[in-house]
Amino acid sequence: MIDRIKTLLQEVEELKVANADELEALRIKYLSKKGEISRLMNDFRNVASEHKKEVGQHLNLLKEKAQQKINELRDNFSGEDVSSDDLDLTRTPYPITLGTRHPLSIVKKEICDIFGRLGFNIAEGPEIEDDWHVFSSLNFAEDHPARDMQDTFFISHDPTVILRTHTSSVQTRVMEKQQPPIRIICPGRVYRNEAISYRAHCFFHQVEALYVDKNVSFADLKQVLLFFAKEMFGTDTRIRLRPSYFPFTEPSAEMDISCNLCGGKGCAFCKHTGWVEILGCGMVHPNVLDNCGIDSKIYSGYALGMGIERITNLKYRVNDLRLFSENDIRFLREFESAN
Ligand code: DAH
DSSP: OOHHHHHHHHHHHTTSSSHHHHHHHHHHHHHHHSHHHHHHHHHHSSSSSHHHHHHHHHHHHHHHHHHHHHHHHHHHHHHHOOOOOOOTTSSSSOOOOOOOHHHHHHHHHHHHHHHHHTTTTTOOOOEEEEHHHGGGGTTTTTTOOGSTTTTTOOOOOOSSEEOOOSHHHHHHHHHHHHHHEEEEEEEEEEOOOOSSSSSSEEEEEEEEEEEETTTTOHHHHHHHHHHHHHHHHHHOOOOEEEEEETEEEEEEEEEEOTTTTTTTTTTTTTTTTTTTEEEEEEEEHHHHHHHOOTTTTTTTEEEEEEEHHHHHHHHHHHOTTTTTHHHOOOHHHHTGGGO
C-alpha cells in the first residue's frame, strides 16, 4: 500500500492543467468522495494494526499534498483566466454599507448636548470602583440594602473593590478634586447583579448631572428639568415631581413626564396614568458635600440621574433591554436615519 501511495504522491506533484475543466477532472480523480485518496482511506481499514501508524502518515501526507497542488493550480490560472477584455472598469463598485451609531450612543449624545447647552461639562469616572465612591461618600448607611450582594458585583476578595452600580460615583470623584462652581454631566455604564430579562440587565447606562455653587436652589433644579424634558421630548411636554428618597439628596424627587405617546390622555404605555417616570433628582445632601471637602454651609447643589435605556425606550419604543447588547444588525439598522 505504501508503494501505491508513493506512486500517487509523485503523480500528484507532477500534475499540470491547461484549463478549469481539466483541473476539475483532476480534483474529482484525486479528492472527490470516490477518488483515489478516498479509496485508499477505505483500504486503510484493512491494514494490519502494526503498520497503521506508518501507512497513516504517508496517507495523510498524500492527502495534504494533493489538496495543496490542486489549490496551487487553481490560484495559478485564475489569474491567467482574467483577460483584460473581461475587466469592466465602469461597473459600480460593490455596495458599501455604512455602519450606524448605536441607539444608546445616539441618546447619550443628545442628553449630553442638551446639558452642554446649559454649560455642563462632561466628566467620566472608572467602572471598577471602591465602596467609598459608590456608597459611603454618598451617605449610604453601613447597612443600606443597595450594598447587598444582590445588587453589587464584587470583583475580588477585597469587598471594597466593586463595579459601580450608578454613575453618582463620578460626583464624588469630581467634588473631591474641584471646588465649586461645578457643573458636570457624567455618562457611563453601570453594573447590577440582576437576572437578565426584557426589563432588567446586569449592565446598563446612566447619565448623572451635578451642579454645585452658592445659592443653588430647588427652583434651579426644576427649571433645568423642564428645559431638558422639552428639548428631549418636545415643547408640549409637561413634568411633575413626586417626593422620593435617595441617601445622597435631601429633599429627593422622582420626575415624570407627560406620556409622549398619548400626550397625557392615558394609554397602555403609561398604564392609563398619562405620566411616565424618567429620572431621580434632588438637592445634594450636606453630608455628601462635606464628605468631598466642600463646605455645605457655603455651597449647595442639585443632582439628577437617569437611565439611558429608559430614555431610549421612551423615544424609540425599544421595550426589550436585551436588544441593546445583542448586536443584531437588523435592530441596529433601524436607527440609520437617527444618526
Ligand atoms: N443614582 C440613582 C440610581 O442609580 C439615580 C439618581 C437619583 C441620581 C437621584 C441622582 C439623584 O443624582 O439625585 O438609581
